[in-house]
Amino acid sequence: MKYIFVTANERLDSGLIKSQLISPVTEFLGKNSIFVNIHRPFGNSFRSKTFKTINIPILVPFRFINFTRLFFLNELLCFFYMCFLVLLVAFKKIEFTFVARGYVPGLVCWFAQCLFGQRYIFDPRSLYIHEHLGAGNLEGSQICFKYWKWVEKRIVFRAEKTVCVSKGMSDYYKALSPERLLKTSIIPCFCEQANRPDSA
Numbered sequence: 320m321k322y323i324f325v326t327a328n329e330r331l332d333s334g335l336i337k338s339q340l341i342s343p344v345t346e347f348l349g350k351n352s353i354f355v356n357i358h359r360p361f362g363n364s365f366r367s368k369t370f371k372t373i374n375i376p377i378l379v380p381f382r383f384i385n386f387t388r389l390f391f392l393n394e395l396l397c398f399f400y401m402c403f404l405v406l407l408v409a410f411k412k413i414e415f416t417f418v419a420r421g422y423v424p425g426l427v428c429w430f431a432q433c434l435f436g437q438r439y440i441f442d443p444r445s446l447y448i449h450e451h452l453g454a455g456n457l458e459g460s461q462i463c464f465k466y467w468k469w470v471e472k473r474i475v476f477r478a479e480k481t482v483c484v485s486k487g488m489s490d491y492y493k494a495l496s497p498e499r500l501l502k503t504s505i506i507p508c509f510c511e512q513a514n515r516p517d518s519a
Contacts, residue, residue, distance in 0.1 A: 321415040322348060322440075325404065325424040327357040328381050331365040339444070340420065345369045353415075355407065357400055357424070375403055381423070386456045390463045393470075397423060401430040405437075416440060416479065422447045422467070425474035432477050441478035446488065447471075472496065480504055 324344065329336055331354070344352050345367070354372045356365050364374040377400070384392055404427060408415070417439035419428040428439035448467045451457055457464050472495045475481050480502035483489040489503040 321351050321353060321413050322418050323353045323355060323408065323415050324418045324420060325355045325357070325427060326420045327400070327423045327427070328359070328363070328378055329356075329420070330363055331356060341367070355404060357403075357427075373407060375400075375407075377403065385423075385467075386451055386463060388463075390466055393423070393426070397426040398430050400427045401434075404428075405431055405435060418442055419474070419478075420444065422470060422474065425478075426470055429474050429477055438479050439477075440480055440482065441474050442482040444482070444484060446491065475501060478502075482506055 322344075324340070331337075331341060349369055350371075352370045354365065354367070354370060355375065356363070356372060357375045357378050358364060359378050359380060360376040364376065365372050379396055384390060384396065400423075417428045417431065417437060419425040419439050420442045422443060425439075425441050425443065428437070428441075431437040432439055448464065448471060452459060452464065457467075475492050476496050476499065478501075481489075481492045481504075483492065483503050483505050484507055486505060489505055492503055493501050495501070
C-alpha cells in the first residue's frame with residue numbers, strides 16, 4: 320500500500336511542515352509515500368531524496384479565491400486539479416490511498432472519490448473555516464461561510480477517516496454527520512516516537 324499525499328499552497332520545506340509532515344513520513348513510510356504538491360507557477364516546488372515528489376505548478380493563490388466574492392470558482396478549480404491528479408496516477412499499477420492535507424486538497428480528493436471511487440484520508444490539521452472566521456476574513460452570516468461549511472461536510476462524509484489534533488477536534492467533525500459513524504484518528508501537532516525501555 321502506498322500513500323499519496325496531496326498538498327496545495329504549502330511550503331513543504333518550512334520548519335513547521337517538516338516537523339509535522341515531512342519528517343514523520345520520511346521515517347515511517349519512506350518510499351511507500353508519494354507527494355503531489357500543487358503549487359503556484361513560480362514558487363513552492365519541492366524535492367525529496369527519500370520519496371517521490373510530483374510538483375504541479377497550476378495553483379491559483381488562495382487569497383484570490385477562497386474567501387472572496389469568487390469563492391464559487393473553488394469548485395471548478397478543484398475539479399481541474401483533480402483531473403491532473405487522476406491523470407498522474409491513472410497508469411500506476413499500485414494500491415494506494417490519497418491523504419488530503421487541507422480543505423482544498425480535501426475537495427480535490429472528494430471529486431476523485433465521487434467520480435472514480437478513490438479512497439482518501441482527510442488531514443485538515445486545523446479548523447480552517449473557523450480560523451479565517453476568527454481572523455475576520457469572513458462573517459458567519461455570509462454565503463461564503465455557508466459554502467465552506469458545506470465543503471467541509473462533504474469532505475468529512477466521504478473520507479475513510481479524518482486526522483485530528485485533539486479529542487475536541489474529533490468531536491467537532493463527528494458532529495457534522497450524526498447520521499453516520501465517521502472515523503477519526505487523533506495525532507497531536509507535535510509528536511515523536513518514544514524509546515521503549517526494552518529497546519535500549
